[in-house]
Amino acid sequence: MAQSITFWLNNQKIETDEHAGRLVLDYLRKKRFLTGTKEGCKEGDCGACTILIGELRGEQVVYQPTTSCLVPLGEMHGRHVVSIEGLNLKEKLNPVQQAMVDRCGSQCGFCTPGFIVSMCWYVMSADEEPSLQGFQRAFSGNLCRCTGYTSINRASLDLVEDFGEGGRFEEIWGAGDRVGALCQAGLLPDYFSKMTERLAAIEPLDEERHDYTDVADYFVAGGTDLYVQVGEELPRSQIKVLNRHPEMKGVIRDDQAGHFQVGALTTFEEFGQHPDIQAIMPRMDHYLHLIASLQLRVRATLSGNILNASPIGDMSNLLLALDTTLVFHDGRRERQVAMKNFFTGYKTYDKEPDEIMTRLLIPIPHKDTRIHFEKVSKRTCLDIATVNSGAKLHIDDAGIIKEASLTVGGVAAVPLWLEKTQSFLEGRPMDADTVRQGLGVAHSEMSPISDVRGSAEYKRLLAHQLLSAQFTELYPERVSFDALMAG
Numbered sequence: 068m069a070q071s072i073t074f075w076l077n078n079q080k081i082e083t084d085e086h087a088g089r090l091v092l093d094y095l096r097k098k099r100f101l102t103g104t105k106e107g108c109k110e111g112d113c114g115a116c117t118i119l120i121g122e123l124r125g126e127q128v129v130y131q132p133t134t135s136c137l138v139p140l141g142e143m144h145g146r147h148v149v150s151i152e153g154l155n156l157k158e159k160l161n162p163v164q165q166a167m168v169d170r171c172g173s174q175c176g177f178c179t180p181g182f183i184v185s186m187c188w189y190v191m192s193a194d195e196e197p198s199l200q201g202f203q204r205a206f207s208g209n210l211c212r213c214t215g216y217t218s219i220n221r222a223s224l225d226l227v228e229d230f231g232e233g234g235r236f237e238e239i240w241g242a243g244d245r246v247g248a249l250c251q252a253g254l255l256p257d258y259f260s261k262m263t264e265r266l267a268a269i270e271p272l273d274e275e276r277h278d279y280t281d282v283a284d285y286f287v288a289g290g291t292d293l294y295v296q297v298g299e300e301l302p303r304s305q306i307k308v309l310n311r312h313p314e315m316k317g318v319i320r321d322d323q324a325g326h327f328q329v330g331a332l333t334t335f336e337e338f339g340q341h342p343d344i345q346a347i348m349p350r351m352d353h354y355l356h357l358i359a360s361l362q363l364r365v366r367a368t369l370s371g372n373i374l375n376a377s378p379i380g381d382m383s384n385l386l387l388a389l390d391t392t393l394v395f396h397d398g399r400r401e402r403q404v405a406m407k408n409f410f411t412g413y414k415t416y417d418k419e420p421d422e423i424m425t426r427l428l429i430p431i432p433h434k435d436t437r438i439h440f441e442k443v444s445k446r447t448c449l450d451i452a453t454v455n456s457g458a459k460l461h462i463d464d465a466g467i468i469k470e471a472s473l474t475v476g477g478v479a480a481v482p483l484w485l486e487k488t489q490s491f492l493e494g495r496p497m498d499a500d501t502v503r504q505g506l507g508v509a510h511s512e513m514s515p516i517s518d519v520r521g522s523a524e525y526k527r528l529l530a531h532q533l534l535s536a537q538f539t540e541l542y543p544e545r546v547s548f549d550a551l552m553a554g
């Protein structure tokens with residue numbers, strides 16, 4: 068018999084037999100009449116529906132801001148869902164609300180709950196010194212049509228002053244349990260301090276075990292593609308909520324096996340923030356900033372990006388450059404396939420319908436390997452690439468290219484691994500001349516088409532520039548931009 072979905076919604080325990088595929092946004096607004104959470108685009112683009120989802124990790128509840136318009140209710144079992152109403156204090160405004168009022172951060176008000184939830188998340192959880200840039204990263208997924216952002220930035224600056232060095236709440240920011248300290252200071256509702264015990268008391272669902280045999284119409288991971296594509300169908304279909312399988316998450320560096328073992332459901336943010344991943348890609352923070360928004364990155368999974376099979380998937384292109392192997396399970400047997408052999412055509416790939424991607428195996432690069440990701444899109448935040456590119460390059464002491472793995476997205480029907488270019492480059496000296504000739508080979512491997520993102524010619528030009536940048540960024544001492552352009 069199906070078990071009820073049990074979770075805490077603000078300060079209320081919920082047990083519901085609603086369909087697991089129902090959207091959290093619809094449940095909040097239509098079933099619970101919590102209409103502070105706004106419905107704007109319903110496609111993850113505007114942030115008006117932002118909520119916090121708290122998950123028990125060890126002794127702490129860890130909160131993430133996300134867009135409730137792309138989250139299945141079935142995944143909320145054992146979680147703490149916080150809507151804007153759950154951040155209200157009884158007698159006064161919380162500090163974020165007060166700063167927004169003081170600085171006129173709201174005009175029509177439609178976006179305001181979403182902004183406040185994102186900013187409250189930053190105050191509750193950000194693992195850095197408070198800064199305006201930090202607040203801006205936190206609300207990178209929130210759009211406002213009215214204020215021009217200046218007043219919201221001013222409100223953020225007030226909060227930086229309050230919680231930063233010498234500010235009246237400085238001690239709270241430095242506290243080991245910041246959420247507890249905010250509750251104690253009366254800046255967050257007191258019930259937050261009870262959530263660890265409350266979530267620990269919820270029994271896991273039976274299906275939260277290693278069992279990949281379930282038959283389903285849809286496998287839902289982060290839901291950020293599926294709900295945009297088939298959102299109407301999911302609450303009427305048989306779905307498998309993959310995120311109920313925590314064993315399919317996380318990054319483990321396995322030196323003996325020579326690879327990172329990465330759970331397929333690891334989110335962009337979990338992957339990019341992992342210290343072992345940052346060690347091989349020191350600019351990962353910057354790359355993350357180019358991908359979607361924080362609200363999306365805490366949901367979007369690596370497997371979802373690969374199986375969405377978009378030629379311009381950001382993680383797909385990066386993971387392909389890293390020579391990743393994909394691991395699938397159909398409930399009976401495990402199967403591995405190299406990512407470079409996986410994509411067979413536009414949105415087609417080597418996978419059976421009942422197979423679940425469980426893991427990714429990423430070879431641990433040689434210590435001298437350099438890795439980089441480039442992307443061009445119309446907007447910096449919250450935009451899909453026009454063209455993107457991943458690179459993994461390694462030269463020996465004499466400057467000879469030992470390994471060159473290059474990808475480019477948006478110039479073929481699939482994320483394109485530049486096989487011929489790689490063969491051309493390996494064994495040649497890393498210099499402007501080699502790169503110039505290598506770019507010529509790369510062009511022969513591309514077949515861009517014109518579409519809404521740009522003409523074929525424009526994409527070819529972008530690909531040329533991004534591939535050039537891979538070399539000038541990774542080996543500036545050997546391949547300068549001027550030398551490359553001079554030839």
Ligand SMILES: Cc1cc2nc3c(=O)[nH]c(=O)nc-3n(C[C@H](O)[C@H](O)[C@H](O)COP(=O)(O)OP(=O)(O)OC[C@H]3O[C@@H](n4cnc5c(N)ncnc54)[C@H](O)[C@@H]3O)c2cc1C
Nearest residue numbers: 111288289290291292293359367368370371372374381424
């Ligand atoms: C506003 C917005 C901005 C975006 N910006 C970007 C961006 O900048 N860059 C970018 O690359 N993408 C972007 N995306 C696209 C999307 O977020 C990504 O493709 C994301 O990785 C999808 O992952 P998911 O976990 O949400 O997948 P889902 O939507 O849950 O699933 C996608 C597909 O993969 C299947 N699937 C997922 N995991 C598994 C598994 N383990 N086993 C079997 N099947 C599985 C699902 O059944 C489904 O067919 C954006 C999307 C939105 C809505």
Ligand code: FES
Nearest residue numbers: 107108109114136
């Ligand atoms: S309604 Fe726009 S992001 Fe959810």
Ligand code: FES
Nearest residue numbers: 174175211212213
């Ligand atoms: S105040 Fe109107 S959209 Fe932001």
